[in-house]
Amino acid sequence: MILQAEHITKAYGEKQVLGDITLHLNEGELVCLLGVSGVGKTTLFNVLSGLTLPDSGKILLNDRDITGKSGELSYMLQKDLLLEHKTVLDNVALPLILSGKKKADARQHAAQYFERFGLSGTEKKYPSQLSGGMRQRAALLRTYMCGNQVALLDEPFSALDTLTRSSIQEWYLSIMEEIKLSTIFITHDIDEAILLSDRIYIMGGSPAVIVSEFAIEEERPRNHDFVLTDSFIRYKREIRALLS
Ligand SMILES: Nc1ncnc2c1ncn2[C@@H]1O[C@H](COP(=O)(O)OP(=O)(O)OP(=O)(O)O)[C@@H](O)[C@H]1O
Ligand SMILES: [Mg+2]
Numbered sequence: 001m002i003l004q005a006e007h008i009t010k011a012y013g014e015k016q017v018l019g020d021i022t023l024h025l026n027e028g029e030l031v032c033l034l035g036v037s038g039v040g041k042t043t044l045f046n047v048l049s050g051l052t053l054p055d056s057g058k059i060l061l062n063d064r065d066i067t068g069k070s071g072e073l074s075y076m077l078q079k080d081l082l083l084e085h086k087t088v089l090d091n092v093a094l095p096l097i098l099s100g101k102k103k104a105d106a107r108q109h110a111a112q113y114f115e116r117f118g119l120s121g122t123e124k125k126y127p128s129q130l131s132g133g134m135r136q137r138a139a140l141l142r143t144y145m146c147g148n149q150v151a152l153l154d155e156p157f158s159a160l161d162t163l164t165r166s167s168i169q170e171w172y173l174s175i176m177e178e179i180k181l182s183t184i185f186i187t188h189d190i191d192e193a194i195l196l197s198d199r200i201y202i203m204g205g206s207p208a209v210i211v212s213e214f215a216i217e218e219e220r221p222r223n224h225d226f227v228l229t230d231s232f233i234r235y236k237r238e239i240r241a242l243l244s
Helices: 041-048 088-098 103-111 132-145 164-179 188-195 224-228 230-243
Strands: 003-012 016-025 030-033 056-061 074-076 148-152 182-187 199-204 207-217
Touching: 003 041, 003 132, 003 199, 016 030, 016 056, 016 182, 030 074, 030 188, 041 132, 041 182, 074 132, 088 103, 088 132, 103 132, 103 230, 148 164, 164 188, 164 224, 182 230, 188 224, 188 230, 199 224, 207 230
Parallel strands: 030 182, 030 199, 074 148, 148 182
Antiparallel strands: 003 016, 003 056, 199 207
8 A cells, every 4th residue: 555545534614525534545556536526526635745734634655644745746736737938848847856956957857758748849839839638748747757656636637628538548548557656536537537447436425525435347458448348338337326
């Protein structure tokens, strides 16, 4: 177990957002956190990443208490927040610069990943010149450059149109085969959760709790053909029943 969150609760004023949330992430695993809009998914990520303190509970990374400590996990926010006045390369290299690397070294290191992330030729462009899918890949690469053992990705593909989204999901499945980064991934798209996950936590209720945990036992490597199989439909039917 690489990451554990134990008995996390969080209220904003009178509103209890997170009930009593316990979850974990195993090494190399991709876990989706699935729940309707407003349930508290981003709030949970803000707590896991140390941006927000929980009211109670603790977070352990490799059994070390990291509750309230930021910078321990790589966190891609719900809005990609690429800096518009910086080039794509400088955006991606930013975490390395913030961690103390010299600018030239940071750029050189970051540039090595552009091809794998489908970003060749965008190094000197500005974010506004990229398509939505490219922006998200750049934001993912920047998150990866943070270099932590665990990544938290908050709805990284939700703003994309269906076709772009399918192709970025396929790409993501293949890059995950290479980098095997332990990841928690927020989505409210059931298909996306089934396609990508090793396990799914379903979050629901107010205050929010984990209402159920679901293993997707389909072998990897996976691609979009999985979506068309009987087993995919069976998973989907079961998960829809749990969400309703
Ligand atoms: N900083 C804050 N101050 C007060 N209330 C907040 C704050 N952040 C979130 N909330 C409230 O907490 C609840 C959960 O919000 P959160 O953003 O975590 O939901 P979510 O599951 O990520 O939703 P979405 O799928 O739309 O992104 C909402 O009712 C929201 O209004
Ligand atoms: Mg959110």
